[in-house]
Amino acid sequence: MAPEAINGATSGSAKGVTNGVKHGFSGKKKDLPQEALSIVQEKLPDMKAIGAVLELDIGLPQGPIWIDMRNNPCQVLEEFGGEPNSSVKVKPLYIKRFYEGAMDPRYGFFDETSLPKGEIKAPVKFADMLTPNPPTNPTPVSAIDSTRLPKPTEDLDQVRRDMKEWGYGLIANAMAPREVHIMKEALRQQAAGEMENGVANRDGGPNAPN
Known part of the structure; x- marks a missing residue:
């Protein structure tokens, strides 16, 4: 099945989400998955060095999404026909807190309810990139x-x-x-x-x- 990218202009599941736009959070629990998705899309340009596909469940109505960080530009996909490097389920509220710098992403991604499956480094790096000050790669x-x-x-x-x-x-x-x-x-x-x-x-x- 061919991958289908989510973009804010055309996808019904992500309608109204535009990369790079700062967020006015509604504070309503039902809106959190969509707000979490908008954060992920905003942070995509920072993720091109990760080089992996992450299956991410943040409670969206359509189910998990896939973050393809293998190429530039990175994409959020509604469908992915291959095997992701990692998969993880995380509360959308945690994504918001990572983004605001209110929670250490290592805590939210690695509690007893959301241990990643597959490679560990992809979700670790992905989580770091959601923070206000993502780390930079050291000079080789x-x-x-x-x-x-x-x-x-x-x-x-x-x-x-x-x-x-x-x-x-x-x-x-x-x-x-x-x-x-x-x-x-x-x-x-x-x-x-x-x-x-x-x-x-x-x-x-x-x-x-x-």
Whole structure:
């Protein structure tokens, strides 16, 4: 079955919804699914990097819709003939609250009643994009001039500049070798004591506990 896109001008199920228009919420429970749909449509331009199809149930009369985020422009579909990457059911009121910044989307999308099926990353990224300040993708490492990355230094002003530009800084000789030895020994003793008393939480890879 060929996909049918919902657009505000022609689809009866989404009539009167226009991307980019700010919302005057009615506050009526019966209107919430349509208002949630209008929010999703407004946020579509932010979703092109997700690269997935999400089946979304927000309580619309016609049932679930599909958010196709594989191409630009992204689309809201009434029908989808393939298999979505993920499917999730979420209260339309939650969509409104995500949009207003009144609720953490990770909470609303991952409560006991609405656990996503399929890939997790698609609904996670989708939910983030509904917020007032959606996250931006980090710059790929390949696009960064590695010679400019922070280097160990005793110049604390340079460390502060690195923190501001890169998010981290490296302090050279922050601890003397004897101080490092004391800290490592204290950690070893603490770990040994926890294991002896049966309260250690051991994890890690196959070679050694962490």
